[in-house]
């Protein structure tokens with residue numbers, strides 16, 4: 188049965204990459220972001236929504252679109268090691284930040300395998316669920332795009348030699364409306380300033396095109412990515428970037444007879460995806476070189492296939508890293524003891540039988556935990572916990588209620604990273620201000636970085652305007668439920 192589109196109030200979700208609450212509030216208070224101010228004043232503002240872990244865009248967007256953490260959606264980070272194929276997966280080091288087409292494998296991983304092989308088929312995306320409900324949706328500028336509509340994406344001839352696709356063309360399933368840089372455009376003659384994805388002006392033009400044509404579907408997910416790279420270099424308090432994107436949102440609101448009318452006609456949501464941790468200026472002090480710490484082992488080189496003599500593989504996601512132990516003769520505990528010597532590593536986590544084990548380079552003692560137990564956390568999840576709760580800054584009451592301090596939703600998020608893919612590995616998390624380094628991954632001195640479990644990178648703003656419906660918990664994994672709830676209420680009206 189075709190649903191009457193008149194009953195649906197289209198939802199527009201703007202994901203402003205690296206939007207953070209503090210600079211957002213400053214921008215609003217100083218009159219630099221009138222559109223965002225309007226949405227905040229006429230809607231609900233949540234300054235502390237919990238992102239996923241690692242706090243890297245591919246994992247975050249996968250969590251947002253599937254309503255699950257990485258243990259379910261299986262996109263472990265920007266870079267990780269596929270144990271079954273003995274292959275380092277990298278979606279383009281820096282992904283949104285320093286996307287370079289030089290790496291053929293990254294292009295293939297990012298454009299094809301991420302959606303068609305890695306993102307678990309056991310979970311569904313918002314686009315797929317809406318299609319089941321007979322509702323159309325749109326994706327603008329997102330590399331995670333899996334939907335139900337087969338679509339041919341094309342790499343221009345000049346670049347087609349860089350991909351593994353015949354003639355630079357491949358078929359994939361996307362939402363019915365899809366915009367992704369030069370690969371798929373809404374406006375056929377729109378000029379794309381960047382290859383992989385548009386800048387904020389291009390992105391806004393694609394969205395405004397849908398508004399102007401009166402073609403907004405039930406749900407539109409639109410990513411503004413420019414702020415992230417600014418912040419990596421300028422540090423977290425960059426207000427100018429927010430003001431620029433706000434101008435684009437003003438233009439969208441101006442397309443209606445009044446801004447109030449824009450709210451009557453649509454639900455507007457604005458979110459950040461990850462925060463940033465300001466990084467120190469001194470290389471020796473703030474860059475944690477994992478190859479140095481683990482120098483007595485043979486570590487795989489990223490430019491060639493993993494060799495059978497290689498003992499370790501390092502996959503660095505900025506302030507978080509996966510350390511894979513390929514050599515079965517090396518116990519995980521041996522590697523844990525090595526990394527524990529570095530006082531800048533605040534969390535070390537790994538699986539052991541049915542437990543998750545936690546140690547720290549900064550704090551003494553150990554902690555272990557497992558899902559379903561006596562403790563109930565603020566998200567209604569239950570856990571069994573033994574050992575020193577300070578290692579994860581857990582706050583426990585006498586009646587076994589559990590809340591989180593520096594590491595929001597830490598138990599579920601660490602669990603998710605450790606269950607996001609197979610293999611023998613350890614997760615390490617850097618303390619604020621520090622950045623991991625292995626072989627030639629970007630690091631960020633005197634700027635900012637993300638990836639870790641810490642609240643600095645985890646807590647992001649969320650604005651919901653044009654509806655009185657509330658999110659169940661202020662977590663990014665709970666966004667999907669809210670969006671589907673709004674859509675199903677609209678069609679059942």
Ligand SMILES: [Zn+2]
Pocket residue numbers: 284415416419637
């Ligand atoms: Zn970034």
